[in-house]
Amino acid sequence: MSKIVFSNVYKSFEGGLQVLNGMQLNIEAGESYIVLGQSGCGKSVLLKCLLGIMKIDSGDILVDGISVKDEKRYREYLRKFSILFQGNALFDSMTIIENVIFGANQVNKNKSECRQIAEEKLLAVGLEKRVFDLYPAEISGGMQKRAALARAIAIEPEILLFDEPTSGLDPITGGIICNLLKDTIKSLGVTALTITHDLKVAEFLADRAAVLNKGNAVWTGRSGDMKTCGNKFVENFHRASNIISK
Numbered sequence: 528m529s530k531i532v533f534s535n536v537y538k539s540f541e542g543g544l545q546v547l548n549g550m551q552l553n554i555e556a557g558e559s560y561i562v563l564g565q566s567g568c569g570k571s572v573l574l575k576c577l578l579g580i581m582k583i584d585s586g587d588i589l590v591d592g593i594s595v596k597d598e599k600r601y602r603e604y605l606r607k608f609s610i611l612f613q614g615n616a617l618f619d620s621m622t623i624i625e626n627v628i629f630g631a632n633q634v635n636k637n638k639s640e641c642r643q644i645a646e647e648k649l650l651a652v653g654l655e656k657r658v659f660d661l662y663p664a665e666i667s668g669g670m671q672k673r674a675a676l677a678r679a680i681a682i683e684p685e686i687l688l689f690d691e692p693t694s695g696l697d698p699i700t701g702g703i704i705c706n707l708l709k710d711t712i713k714s715l716g717v718t719a720l721t722i723t724h725d726l727k728v729a730e731f732l733a734d735r736a737a738v739l740n741k742g743n744a745v746w747t748g749r750s751g752d753m754k755t756c757g758n759k760f761v762e763n764f765h766r767a768s769n770i771i772s773k
């Protein structure tokens with residue numbers, strides 16, 4: 528279990544676009560946390576900064592006290608992270624089980640052990656043996672999501688990052704995947720950070736949430752309190768989401 532802190536983080540791009548503007552976030556070890564915000568508000572930038580893919584201008588990001596600026600130690604630490612990408616990012620030329628073996632192989636060198644772990648994880652996410660030897664293109668979007676989750680957990684992460692976990696799925700499959708993610712977070716006891724613009728996902732999946740606007744968290748609190756929190760921006764966001772989903 529790992530604690531993640533964004534402390535006064537600034538990130539801008541050429542032309543003066545200030546995307547992160549003194550960002551403060553405090554994600555406790557073992558909690559499921561959601562970062563919510565409109566398209567373009569900087570969610571992906573925040574994730575890239577956390578992963579060290581993008582350099583921050585000032586402030587600090589700390590995972591268990593290790594700073595993103597301490598590049599060598601931080602890179603080592605990134606092994607504890609696992610990410611479920613928006614587009615799944617399965618390898619098209621590998622079968623489903625080969626994809627998951629690839630994940631297991633990151634932490635486990637023994638070939639037969641890797642295969643056994645991969646089988647366990649695939650069954651744990653609800654995939655039947657008949658799909659193990661199929662290619663990603665041969666299974667549905669929901670199944671691909673499950674396979675990507677199996678690969679993500681095969682590396683035995685302490686921190687799980689989910690980028691828009693239900694995008695591209697129909698509402699029923701999205702709901703099933705959300706349940707699966709919630710169960711997985713609970714059973715692994717990991718720290719989970721999800722970025723989304725979907726309020727329903729946030730309310731279902733998270734213990735606590737942060738709502739972003741203009742590069743900072745305008746509200747943080749228990750996800751269930753969002754609609755009555757008294758913050759105009761958050762309440763408008765909530766109302767607009769309800770209109771869209773009707």
Ligand SMILES: Nc1ncnc2c1ncn2[C@@H]1O[C@H](COP(=O)(O)OP(=O)(O)OP(=O)(O)O)[C@@H](O)[C@H]1O
Nearest residue numbers: 540541546564565566567568569570571572573724
């Ligand atoms: N490498 C980059 N160079 C310049 N500008 C960038 C770069 N990456 C992101 N931006 C800008 O930063 C802003 C935030 O982008 P970001 O991708 O984080 O949004 P987002 O909240 O993830 O949106 P969405 O919900 O649509 O995925 C946008 O205005 C974007 O154009």
Ligand SMILES: [Mg+2]
Nearest residue numbers: 567570571572
């Ligand atoms: Mg994004």
